[in-house]
Amino acid sequence: xxxxxxxxxxxxxxxxxxxxxxxxxxxxxxxxxxxxxxxxxxxxxxxxxxxxxxxxxxxxxxxxxxxxxxxxxxxxxxxxxxxxxxxxxxxxxxxxxxxxxxxxxxxxxxxxxxxxxxxxxxxxxxxxxxxxxxxxxxxxxxxxxxxxxxxxxxxxxxxxxxxxxxxxxxxxxxxxxxxxxxxxxxxxxxxxxxxxxxxxxxxxxxxxxxxxxxxxxxxxxxxxxxxxxxxxxxxxxxxxxxxxxxxxxxxxxxxxxxxxxxxxxxxxxxxxxxxxxxxxxxxxxxxxxxxxxxxxxxxxxxxxxxxxxxxxxxxxxxxxxxxxxxxxxxxxxxxxxxxxxxxxxxxxxxxxxxxxxxxxxxxxxxxxxxxxxxxxxxxxxxxxxxxxxxxxxxxxxxxxxxxxxxxxxxxxxxxxxxxxxxxxxxxxxxxxxxxxxxxxxxxxxxxxxxxxxxxxxxx
Ligand SMILES: [Zn+2]
Numbered sequence: 001x002x003x004x005x006x007x008x009x010x011x012x013x014x015x016x017x018x019x020x021x022x023x024x025x026x027x028x029x030x031x032x033x034x035x036x037x038x039x040x041x042x043x044x045x046x047x048x049x050x051x052x053x054x055x056x057x058x059x060x061x062x063x064x065x066x067x068x069x070x071x072x073x074x075x076x077x078x079x080x081x082x083x084x085x086x087x088x089x090x091x092x093x094x095x096x097x098x099x100x101x102x103x104x105x106x107x108x109x110x111x112x113x114x115x116x117x118x119x120x121x122x123x124x125x126x127x128x129x130x131x132x133x134x135x136x137x138x139x140x141x142x143x144x145x146x147x148x149x150x151x152x153x154x155x156x157x158x159x160x161x162x163x164x165x166x167x168x169x170x171x172x173x174x175x176x177x178x179x180x181x182x183x184x185x186x187x188x189x190x191x192x193x194x195x196x197x198x199x200x201x202x203x204x205x206x207x208x209x210x211x212x213x214x215x216x217x218x219x220x221x222x223x224x225x226x227x228x229x230x231x232x233x234x235x236x237x238x239x240x241x242x243x244x245x246x247x248x249x250x251x252x253x254x255x256x257x258x259x260x261x262x263x264x265x266x267x268x269x270x271x272x273x274x275x276x277x278x279x280x281x282x283x284x285x286x287x288x289x290x291x292x293x294x295x296x297x298x299x300x301x302x303x304x305x306x307x308x309x310x311x312x313x314x315x316x317x318x319x320x321x322x323x324x325x326x327x328x329x330x331x332x333x334x335x336x337x338x339x340x341x342x343x344x345x346x347x348x349x350x351x352x353x354x355x356x357x358x359x360x361x362x363x364x365x366x367x368x369x370x371x372x373x374x375x376x377x378x379x380x381x382x383x384x385x386x387x388x389x390x391x392x393x394x395x396x397x398x399x400x401x402x403x404x405x406x407x408x409x410x411x412x413x414x415x416x417x418x419x420x421x422x423x424x425x426x427x428x429x430x431x432x433x434x435x436x437x438x439x440x441x442x443x444x445x446x447x448x449x450x451x452x453x454x455x456x457x458x459x
Contacts, residue, residue, distance in 0.1 A: 002031060002427065005028050007051070008053055015059075033195070034388070055395055059368070061390035062118075063368065065287075068323075069322070075322050094168065097129070106444065109145060119331050119420045123151070125139065126205075140152055146430065150198050156173060165209050186227055289316055290315055306344075335413055337366055392423045393422040
């Protein structure tokens, strides 16, 4: 079994139970699993592969808990630049209805490439449109070429405009076909084992695009197979009004009536949650994918992040769809989480009443341990024996950090977001010397730009 020795990192952040930060640190891994972590002098001196991280900060790989990779094709679309969620969706649905399988492939690789280069080693993606023969399998095959872990969420929409939903009827599917396909992709692809590179998630899209019956049946199907459940919830006040008018419940109460709560459930956004709802989330174990950039971009609001943390709710970070961010940069999202939380403490003191500010280390914790907990991965999120050898490293002599090395960990969050120099997933390099391994980016970007132009033109 191949061994990997990592040594001499200027600082290695473990995110273990004691939150050890080890100067001159490293780790020893066998077959993709960490066996030892500590000062380099305490580690074996031989291995099949040796990685010298002198001059680098090393961190556990970052975990992205919410995304729509296909939306990399519709970044900064003029008609959707200055819109709130519902108007933004109405502008983009007709464009997304033109997606073809090759567009899924291109956008998956572009989005995951950007994620990997920004420090992400595990990504969850929520694909909820399947026009023109597109399948989740298109995304899964494309992701394997980038080499980061994927939690592929089989999304769905079943409530079209004619039935009182938001999306046009042309982009929704029949409930029976959705459930059949969820079952098919679970049986074909889901790997429940520790160290899994690929898991499937069942993920009806949102209260305003899915029927109550499909929400309930999706939960039952996911639980029969032991896979996680994911949806958008409490993202905007428009959605809250929709839920009150249509179902007579606020979003969380509506989800609870559909069996959507528990340790196998996580919600994207969860912006508009009152203190009682935060307590119910903590009690049930439901998790949150906090998406600060998207929440600012669409003027959705400020999630009660510190209240979630204090209550013990599982919280990770999500870059969300590339059309509402408009990037897939994980280290940038860590910075946004820190900044938005601080703005929230000032602008909405009622949601962060203790007046303390989120720290750089707490923001990084959201993107590592927090994200792993949200995805139900006790094998990820920290660097310690028994965990997967997923880590990233950033050179410290970069322009962005100049003058910020009093505290390199804080520099990685406070200073301009860096691209990582090294990313390793299960002991295998996916980024080396700042470049993706195994993906030739320039021709991929060219094809992706051609596809994006075609989709928006409507050819
Ligand atoms: Zn989303």
